[in-house]
Amino acid sequence: MKTRQYLLLTVLAASMAASGPVLAGSGTDPGDFNAFYAPSYKLPDPATMNASATRGKELIHSTYKYLGAESTQRAANGKPYVGNRLSCANCHLDDGTRPNASPWVVGTYKYAAPGAFSARENIKRDLPARINGCFERSLAGEALPTGSPAMQDIVAYFGFLSTGLQAGYTYKQVPGQEFPKLPLLTTAANPQRGATIYKDSCQSCHQEDGQGVWRDDEKRYRYPALWGANSFGLMAGMGRLATAVTLVNGNMPYDKVNSLDPSTRMSPQDAWDVTAYILSKDRPFDARFVNDWTGTSPTGVPNWFSKAPDAAYDYTMPRVDGLGLASDDPRFAPMFPLAQHKYGPFQPITDALAKAKAYWGY
Numbered sequence: 027m028k029t030r031q032y033l034l035l036t037v038l039a040a041s042m043a044a045s046g047p048v049l050a051g052s053g054t055d056p057g058d059f060n061a062f063y064a065p066s067y068k069l070p071d072p073a074t075m076n077a078s079a080t081r082g083k084e085l086i087h088s089t090y091k092y093l094g095a096e097s098t099q100r101a102a103n104g105k106p107y108v109g110n111r112l113s114c115a116n117c118h119l120d121d122g123t124r125p126n127a128s129p130w131v132v133g134t135y136k137y138a139a140p141g142a143f144s145a146r147e148n149i150k151r152d153l154p155a156r157i158n159g160c161f162e163r164s165l166a167g168e169a170l171p172t173g174s175p176a177m178q179d180i181v182a183y184f185g186f187l188s189t190g191l192q193a194g195y196t197y198k199q200v201p202g203q204e205f206p207k208l209p210l211l212t213t214a215a216n217p218q219r220g221a222t223i224y225k226d227s228c229q230s231c232h233q234e235d236g237q238g239v240w241r242d243d244e245k246r247y248r249y250p251a252l253w254g255a256n257s258f259g260l261m262a263g264m265g266r267l268a269t270a271v272t273l274v275n276g277n278m279p280y281d282k283v284n285s286l287d288p289s290t291r292m293s294p295q296d297a298w299d300v301t302a303y304i305l306s307k308d309r310p311f312d313a314r315f316v317n318d319w320t321g322t323s324p325t326g327v328p329n330w331f332s333k334a335p336d337a338a339y340d341y342t343m344p345r346v347d348g349l350g351l352a353s354d355d356p357r358f359a360p361m362f363p364l365a366q367h368k369y370g371p372f373q374p375i376t377d378a379l380a381k382a383k384a385y386w387g388y
């Protein structure tokens with residue numbers, strides 16, 4: 027018995043070594059993040075966290091509590107920094123440490139100054155700018171001033187996490203970053219079918235009305251709201267089906283899916299349909315962002331060619347001119363119906379944008 031077990035382990039170890047460092051498959055301990063990240067990354071010892079990073083961790087864990095409507099903090103325009111009731115860690119699970127839940131473990135490196143170009147916002151985003159993207163859109167709120175104590179503390183927490191990158195590795199080698207991609211559907215996602223999945227797999231926690239379970243003593247959700255005024259905005263990454271489905275598919279339902287183990291996930295069709303159901307509901311709309319993707323990149327390429335096909339808000343791209351050619355002029359009619367931007371299929375939109383880019387010579 028002992029010998030057989032030993033043999034099995036040797037075989038497993040050999041096959042894992044052959045397939046690279048990403049651990050996946052049944053048997054992955056849902057709590058052992060370090061085993062998943064090894065050998066490129068190891069979560070740093072909490073005892074090495076300084077006071078600023080400790081405050082930052084608290085801020086991202088209970089963001090509404092410290093920066094929402096019930097706090098004393100206000101942006102220059104008088105509005106709270108958190109416009110809904112969410113906290114960062116409601117989406118970036120385990121305070122931004124869980125693999126496949128858009129962890130922040132190497133965020134300091136990924137968004138090192140001058141930052142990465144965002145066609146949506148037409149700016150290079152360094153770490154504070156990237157964080158503010160989620161304040162304004164995921165939290166339906168206001169950008170924190172870069173020099174504010176709260177932003178500095180959050181950046182310090184990111185800095186603490188990034189100390190776990192192991193010598194000899196680059197940040198790109200760390201597995202489990204972002205929410206895991208899944209194949210696009212060739213048909214539209216079906217929110218009606220998704221309603222049934224919601225009832226069976228989500229409602230017990232997020233509730234029939236999608237408002238979740240609020241803990242007033244903690245000023246934090248036990249189960250966060252999935253739609254309505256207290257949820258993420260339409261112009262957030264989460265407001266777009268092809269992005270939102272990656273969070274859901276990789277991590278929900280919370281009690282059944284092990285984020286570290288793809289074999290525990292729902293079927294792709296179920297994930298698309300249930301996410302379509304959530305996105306079929308009302309959520310914060312923000313007039314500040316209707317001009318997303320209308321700038322021109324530093325290299326001179328108009329950003330509308332990169333507009334996300336699932337950004338289902340004006341101005342959807344491409345438009346189509348009188349000669350049937352793709353255009354970015356919002357006075358022309360949209361080439362695809364709004365429903366297709368919302369529920370797919372997305373590939374025809376991506377293809378049309380690529381074709382337009384080639385036609386116009388970019």
Ligand code: HEC
Pocket residue numbers: 086089112113114115116117118128129130133136156157160161164165180203204258262263264269270273
């Ligand atoms: C409603 C869910 C949600 C909330 C709440 C949220 N985010 Fe995000 N965040 C996302 C999604 C989705 C992405 C990535 C996809 C996108 O936006 O295109 C992301 C991306 C990021 C990234 C980039 C990660 C990478 O690997 O490139 C950072 C950094 C980040 N968020 C920080 C924050 C911070 C800090 C907060 C709180 C102020 C926050 N987020 C709140 C959903 C959320």
Ligand code: HEC
Pocket residue numbers: 112115116117119120223224227228229230231232248249250251252257258273274278279280281300301304
């Ligand atoms: C056992 C309870 C439970 C079930 C069932 C569950 N969730 Fe969640 N969900 C959570 C918890 C808890 C969080 C937030 C985690 C945190 O704050 O640490 C969450 C977060 C989320 C978020 C990100 C935060 C937000 O408000 O947007 C989405 C989206 C989500 N769940 C969708 C779903 C979907 C879709 C299903 C069904 C397929 C589902 N959940 C099933 C407990 C659950």
